[in-house]
Amino acid sequence: MYMGKVVGSVVSSQKDTSLIGRKLMIVRQVDSNGDPMNREEVAADTVGAGIGEYVLMVRGAGARHSLDGDSSRRDVMDAAIVGIIDRFDK
Numbered sequence: 297m298y299m300g301k302v303v304g305s306v307v308s309s310q311k312d313t314s315l316i317g318r319k320l321m322i323v324r325q326v327d328s329n330g331d332p333m334n335r336e337e338v339a340a341d342t343v344g345a346g347i348g349e350y351v352l353m354v355r356g357a358g359a360r361h362s363l364d365g366d367s368s369r370r371d372v373m374d375a376a377i378v379g380i381i382d383r384f385d386k
Contacts, residue, residue: 297356299381302326302347306338310373321345321377323353330384341374352379 300323301335308320317340330350340359345351353359359376 298329299351300351302345302351304347308317310368314372328384328386337375339377340373341377343377343380345377345380350381351377352381356380
């Protein structure tokens with residue numbers, strides 16, 4: 297799991313059927329101070345995050361397990377937003 301900031305969204309009219317109905321967001325990885333790092337990626341939003349919000353993300357099998365659907369379904373999702381960060385306490 298890692299932290300990121302939603303910096304935009306992606307609109308795709310042609311995509312795999314497992315992505316239909318999913319909001320795709322562009323997320324920039326951040327450190328524990330909320331400062332941006334050099335990596336951006338597209339993630340499926342499972343919690344209703346918006347642009348400008350800090351989020352928790354998972355990749356790989358963790359992203360696929362974040363879905364509440366049928367586990368036998370073929371999902372191509374490799375990154376998912378699974379939480380919205382309220383604050384950073386250090």
